[in-house]
Amino acid sequence: MNYEVIMLVLVFVILMFLNVPIAFCLLASAVVVLSLSTDFIPVTTAVAQQTTTGIDSFVLLAIPFFILSGLLMGRGGIANRLIEFAKSIVGWFPGGLAFVNVVGSMLFGSIAGSAAAAVSAIGGFMIPSMTKEGYSREFSTSLTITAATTGLLIPPSNILIVYSLASGGISIAALFLAGYIPGILVGLSLMSVATIVALKKGEKFGKSISFKRVLQTGARAFLSLLLVVIVIGGIIAGIFTATEAAAIAVVYSFILGVIVYREISIKEIPEILINTVTTTAIVMLLIGASMALSWVLSYLNIPQNLSAALLALSDNPFVILLIINLVLLFVGTFMDMTPAVLIFTPIFLPVAINLGIDPIHFGIIMVLNLCIGLATPPVGTLLFLGVSIGKTTVPKVIKPLLPMYIAMILALLIITFFPQLSLFLPSLITN
Amino acid sequence: MKNLIEKIHISLKWILIILLAVMVIDVSWQVFSRYVLQQSSSITEELATFLLIWVGLLGSAYAYREKAHLGIDLISNKLSSKGKSYSEITILAVVILVSFFVFVFGGLRLVYITFTLNQLSPAMQINMGLIYSVTPITGILIILYSLDFLGDTLKILNNNKE
Numbered sequence: 187m188n189y190e191v192i193m194l195v196l197v198f199v200i201l202m203f204l205n206v207p208i209a210f211c212l213l214a215s216a217v218v219v220l221s222l223s224t225d226f227i228p229v230t231t232a233v234a235q236q237t238t239t240g241i242d243s244f245v246l247l248a249i250p251f252f253i254l255s256g257l258l259m260g261r262g263g264i265a266n267r268l269i270e271f272a273k274s275i276v277g278w279f280p281g282g283l284a285f286v287n288v289v290g291s292m293l294f295g296s297i298a299g300s301a302a303a304a305v306s307a308i309g310g311f312m313i314p315s316m317t318k319e320g321y322s323r324e325f326s327t328s329l330t331i332t333a334a335t336t337g338l339l340i341p342p343s344n345i346l347i348v349y350s351l352a353s354g355g356i357s358i359a360a361l362f363l364a365g366y367i368p369g370i371l372v373g374l375s376l377m378s379v380a381t382i383v384a385l386k387k388g389e390k391f392g393k394s395i396s397f398k399r400v401l402q403t404g405a406r407a408f409l410s411l412l413l414v415v416i417v418i419g420g421i422i423a424g425i426f427t428a429t430e431a432a433a434i435a436v437v438y439s440f441i442l443g444v445i446v447y448r449e450i451s452i453k454e455i456p457e458i459l460i461n462t463v464t465t466t467a468i469v470m471l472l473i474g475a476s477m478a479l480s481w482v483l484s485y486l487n488i489p490q491n492l493s494a495a496l497l498a499l500s501d502n503p504f505v506i507l508l509i510i511n512l513v514l515l516f517v518g519t520f521m522d523m524t525p526a527v528l529i530f531t532p533i534f535l536p537v538a539i540n541l542g543i544d545p546i547h548f549g550i551i552m553v554l555n556l557c558i559g560l561a562t563p564p565v566g567t568l569l570f571l572g573v574s575i576g577k578t579t580v581p582k583v584i585k586p587l588l589p590m591y592i593a594m595i596l597a598l599l600i601i602t603f604f605p606q607l608s609l610f611l612p613s614l615i616t617n
Numbered sequence: 618m619k620n621l622i623e624k625i626h627i628s629l630k631w632i633l634i635i636l637l638a639v640m641v642i643d644v645s646w647q648v649f650s651r652y653v654l655q656q657s658s659s660i661t662e663e664l665a666t667f668l669l670i671w672v673g674l675l676g677s678a679y680a681y682r683e684k685a686h687l688g689i690d691l692i693s694n695k696l697s698s699k700g701k702s703y704s705e706i707t708i709l710a711v712v713i714l715v716s717f718f719v720f721v722f723g724g725l726r727l728v729y730i731t732f733t734l735n736q737l738s739p740a741m742q743i744n745m746g747l748i749y750s751v752t753p754i755t756g757i758l759i760i761l762y763s764l765d766f767l768g769d770t771l772k773i774l775n776n777n778k779e
Binding site for chain 2: 201204205206207208209210213214217227229230231232233234235237238241242243244246247250251254426429430432433434436437456459460462463464466467468470471472473474522565567
């Protein structure tokens with residue numbers, strides 16, 4: 187087994203550093219490693235089959251729908267209304283605009299399933315307004331990038347759907363509920379960083395909160411926020427599946443953006459659709475390729491062996507969780523979230539279950555951990571998107587990002603060691 | 618040749634737009650028919666999943682030409698223009714090899730085996746080989762696009778020599 191693992195890592199890392207697209211690195215390593223012990227011709231067929239059937243799932247359909255509804259919301263005036271609402275609630279704090287950025291991202295995350303949509307929708311508006319108020323462009327960009335990750339914990343969340351698939355069908359409703367408190371906690375930890383920066387900058391409290399303004403902006407954002415009730419409420423009440431809820435989110439945000447708010451014209455629709463296809467296809471090819479690689483690994487008994495090796499290290503759940511977290515933080519820096527979840531869930535989840543850790547809690551730990559990786563170089567999808575929207579560069583944002591990484595890691599440790607933070611809300615629907 | 622590839626790409630774009638639109642309508646119809654018309658059918662669910670396979674894989678070929686797939690450019694950023702061309706050629710070679718062996722060769726065998734086993738889908742009774750045929754098609758498209766990229770890179774390399 188050892189030389190197979192070494193070979194796998196070697197092929198993958200070499201191809202990745204050559205800048206071969208990640209999905210092709212995954213497929214090539216799957217074929218090479220399996221060919222070491224099996225005939226080449228059936229191997230190609232098996233990998234083709236695993237890749238194709240890996241996407242063959244009704245659950246995964248929620249992903250393109252949440253991507254599409256996210257794009258529609260970003261363009262259709264929904265994001266602006268959420269930002270105005272956030273401003274009326276938290277805008278008067280020292281660091282008010284920074285708070286608005288974080289709360290706006292969290293609100294956006296509560297109706298959209300992907301964080302990339304939040305970076306472009308919130309960042310496109312908030313980065314310029316924050317720089318106008320005297321925040322540095324780099325700080326504003328960093329905050330947008332990290333705040334967007336809260337949307338991956340706050341439901342709906344595409345990555346929690348992928349985890350549900352990787353874990354063999356843990357209830358999406360339970361996972362979605364589990365994400366609320368951890369998502370809010372990450373938001374609060376980023377707001378503490380923002381407060382320190384704002385106080386250093388010499389900001390004071392603004393005019394105190396105006397309830398009239400909260401009600402006004404709240405009323406304007408009402409139709410947007412109603413989506414939370416429809417989508418999440420519908421899933422939790424068991425009225426429809428996550429996929430159906432996602433399709434309803436598309437129809438709802440289409441009606442809102444095109445007919446009610448009239449901020450999207452019909453002519454823009456094909457462009458929005460093809461952007462959805464591109465983003466969806468990138469994720470789907472990664473899912474197919476990761477499923478193929480994960481299948482090859484389990485065919486070679488590698489997850490079982492790694493799990494056993496990990497359990498031999500210690501039987502203390504805290505120690506093991508700490509080790510898993512360190513490994514995932516490392517993996518997250520150079521691997522995108524989706525393949526990381528699909529490849530490492532079969533390896534780590536059995537260990538976690540063996541030590542009595544709830545699979546829902548474990549999923550939240552894993553997703554929060556990999557969220558940090560989305561904001562770190564060399565591979566950080568949100569980082570690259572963020573700097574292009576913020577019109578700055580990766581080396582420049584590293585310094586303001588550092589305290590935010592620390593804040594997120596602190597939140598990760600709290601979530602890891604206090605399972606109730608994740609499990610309290612899901613326990614309400616199962617009891 | 619360039620013209621033909623561009624035409625294929627634009628047709629691919631519109632096919633994908635239509636497939637995605639049908640997918641949205643199909644699942645919305647599923648919810649509507651279940652709650653409003655009180656009748657559920659297993660066809661909508663199956664159709665949506667098949668559309669996802671097609672959008673996912675064909676869309677990968679589209680995204681490939683748009684250079685949208687994720688990769689890291691830690692090293693290639695630091696290379697000279699000649700070095701960049703050579704690294705580009707290596708990447709294209711890997712993509713072509715993987716596409717050929719996995720998508721085209723493995724995919725065609727998968728389609729062939731599925732057809733011989735006469736494996737039908739549960740609801741619509743479509744031969745699954747037909748659904749899986751998207752895999753070799755995707756492979757062919759990616760190879761075609763790669764060869765086009767390869768031509769461009771070789772041209773740049775030649776111009777630099779002169």
